[in-house]
Amino acid sequence: MPPALVIATRESQLALWQAEHIKARLVERYPELTVSLLGMTTQGDQILDSPLSRIGGKGLFVKELEQAMQAGRAELAVHSMKDVPMDLPEGFVLAAITAREDPRDALVSNRYRSLAELPAGARVGTSSLRRQAQIRAAYPHLVVDTLRGNVNTRLRKLDEGQYDAIILAAAGLKRLGLAHRIAALLTPEESLPAVGQGALGLETLAARTDVAALVECLNDAETAACVRAERAMSRRLQGGCQAPIGGYARLEGGRLRLTAFVSDLDGKRFYRAEAWGEADAPETLGEQVADALLTQGADRILQALVQRPT
Secondary structure (H helix, E strand, C coil), rough: CCCCHHHHHHHHHHHHHHHHHHHHHHHHHHHCCCCEEECCCCHHHHHHCCCCHHHHHHHHHHHHHHHHCCCCCCCCCEHHHHHHHCCCCEEEEEEECCCCCCCEEEECCCCCCCCCHHHCCCCEECCCCCHHHHHHHHHCCCEECCCCHHHHHHHHHHHHCCCEEEEEEHHHHHHCCCCCCCEEECCCCCCCCCCCCCCEEEEEEEHHHHHHHHHHHCCCCCHHHHHHHHHHHHHCCCCCCCCEEEEEEECCCCCEEEEEEECCCCCCEEEEEEEEECCCCHHHHHHHHHHHHHHHHHHHHHHHCCCCCC
């Protein structure tokens, strides 16, 4: 076991909470281990005036952390799994995926208790193409606008009246002690979560087998199987951040059930698929569901969106 461990993390309030949470769990398991945090600002944190799909996608939230590990400044990075690209750079591994917090999306509003209550023309803010497409598909009378920034920035814009409602991940609100701001939790049928939503991933260099062995105790087998199925589905589709894609797997009766969708940006062409598979072969299930979506016509949506000018 290494005598000390440095965890690279983004410096947002939520990212720091997540890193401190992992630090506390490691220190509890290994009292003799010294753990410290290396706070960093990523490109994704710096560029706030453009949608992620236009500026490089999810990798903008992890690149600097990976560079810190390559340079020997840190041994571990803690990520929200929904922010981790489907393919890691060569030489990196996900050493553990922690037990999932609430994976659902949350409606936050000071006036309305559900999406159905919002009147025609009401303005809904979210940074996610996935959420935007699902809202537009179910509630075409609403105005959906891009909203970026950390959790507190988004809440401030709501409170200032810039939006009638915003959609955030329930997990982040609960981790920050902001569950009281949730007006309604959206079921997966209303808003299918992002791949990996609610789970934390611990990334390290593939060569650091000592670090991987150290954090293995934090891996949750059920969550890991679900997230692996979701990520295999998304990887097969190769939609990246440019396409509205959602995927949610759960373990029921010892088997995995995976539901996923692909849509165009307006939510007018909307394909959904679901299948069951074995928990010990999550990638096979993910690829099966992806193939079902492609057979329906998702390939044409994905091709058009990837070729779309940014």
